[in-house]
Amino acid sequence: MKKVIIICCLLAFIGCKTKNVNGKQIGKSVDANEINKLDEAQKNKAYELGKRVLMTCNDIKFKPFTQSEATDKVIAKSTPENIKQICVKYSLKYGLFKDLEFVEMVPNMTDNTNIYRFKALFEYAKANKELRVTMNTENKASAISTKDWKDEFE
Template sequence: MKFKLALLAFFLLIVSCKSKKVEPTFVLIDSSKVEAVKKERAFDLGTRLLESCNSSRFKPFSSEEATDRVIQNATLEKISATCQKINQRNGKFNFIKLLDITYFKSTDEYIFRYKIDYEKKYFKRELSVTIDKDNKVSAISTKEIKPKPL
């Protein structure tokens, strides 16, 4: 009998508690709702970085295009080392295709995710370009996408 009363009290406690509505900190948004400047900046700088792997020439980012942290990290030595590994596995860079755009409300940043098309189709890679509220690239990275098991 005591167990039933305890179970009933516990059930009433659970039912009476109301949960707060938590607003998401990020949202996937449609490409048409993003400023053209942000879209062009993300595409141009991402393409420029990946094309430098084909040509072995890298035009450094300017302070109008990227944040100081990105400019410091995008050195010729780091890029050439990364390109050498990627070219060996994936071959020549062809093109990028926009997958989605994520908007972070708290930081007012947009993350553009692109599928990278390479000469060799064995390994899939993805490019992420983060654009801040000042329309500058605040982060840029590439990663390999693991194949999904069958």
């Protein structure tokens, strides 16, 4: 009986530590209280980069990312035309962008990146959007995306 309980506890521990999401091995999410100093600096950078993109919706001035801030893929996709298209849609549907609220950091074990989830706050109360900024080991944004808000990471 003891062995069965120990095995069950061990399996539960292993099952809670990591999970697969869309074929990627994802670690346990970390909220604002548990984040360490290195991740705190990376979180602040992710916040600034994400806020810069969404603030474009308010003032129509986008400062392009530099090589030290983002990967070539992100720089290529974040053209003023692409961001303007997104902003027009968001401004009509959600109103003016206010701020980002940090929710959690999810480590991606597959490619050694950290996914920072922010809740995007807009003028209209019905706005329920999430901004995800993926930061790589070089402290560069390797992906920036918006999704409909869900409490559970998917």
